Amino acid sequence: MPVPAQQAADDLAAALRAAGVEFDDSPLTRALYSSDASLYRVVPSAVVKARSADDVIAAREVARELRVPVTMRGAGTSIAGNAVGSGIVVDTRRFNRILDIDPAARTARVEPGVVHADLQRAAAAHGLRFGPDPSSHSRWPGGGL
Numbered sequence: 001m002p003v004p005a006q007q008a009a010d011d012l013a014a015a016l017r018a019a020g021v022e023f024d025d026s027p028l029t030r031a032l033y034s035s036d037a038s039l040y041r042v043v044p045s046a047v048v049k050a051r052s053a054d055d056v057i058a059a060r061e062v063a064r065e066l067r068v069p070v071t072m073r074g075a076g077t078s079i080a081g082n083a084v085g086s087g088i089v090v091d092t093r094r095f096n097r098i099l100d101i102d103p104a105a106r107t108a109r110v111e112p113g114v115v116h117a118d119l120q121r122a123a124a125a126h127g128l129r130f131g132p133d134p135s136s137h138s139r140w141p142g143g144g145l
């Protein structure tokens with residue numbers, strides 16, 4: 001008979017599979033996502049590789065039903081442990097299109113995994129730039145700001 005923690009992990013995997021969400025609960029991936037650029041270490045139960053809003057919504061529904069925490073994650077460069085958590089970590093790096101830039105309104109619509117430098121390049125073509133200028137800009141998805 002599985003121990004309770006293993007049962008919970010099996011239930012989570014089964015629910016994510018049933019929801020049609022791409023996820024990875026291998027020991028290697030869970031270890032890789034257990035850290036960000038901080039000193040903190042928290043091993044998640046599963047990592048969802050989101051490609052769309054539907055994936056994020058589906059992961060959130062599974063988390064709500066099973067009462068497990070959800071942590072959103074871009075590049076994991078946060079330095080205060082913000083991008084690690086137990087339960088489900090949702091990696092948005094593949095959910096990363098620039099949907100449109102409206103030069104007149106000076107707005108951009110992007111998906112959360114857009115890398116800041118890519119948005120800057122696209123905005124620069126219209127003589128615009130997106131405000132923040134962190135040194136990690138070539139890595140982190142700035143769309144979530």
Ligand SMILES: Cc1cc2nc3c(=O)[nH]c(=O)nc-3n(C[C@H](O)[C@H](O)[C@H](O)COP(=O)(O)OP(=O)(O)OC[C@H]3O[C@@H](n4cnc5c(N)ncnc54)[C@H](O)[C@@H]3O)c2cc1C
Nearest residue numbers: 037072073074075076077078082083112134135136140141
């Ligand atoms: C070497 C280095 C240099 C840095 N330089 C700077 C700098 O100059 N200026 C600066 O401001 N910061 C800097 N940082 C910090 C870090 O790069 C920034 O805070 C960056 O914006 C984090 O982006 P990320 O995509 O990696 O976020 P993550 O670390 O993945 O996540 C950060 C937080 O946002 C949340 N989150 C992520 N995606 C979503 C989403 N789609 N919806 C809701 N919440 C979400 C996460 O849950 C977490 O709480 C630096 C970090 C490093 C390691």
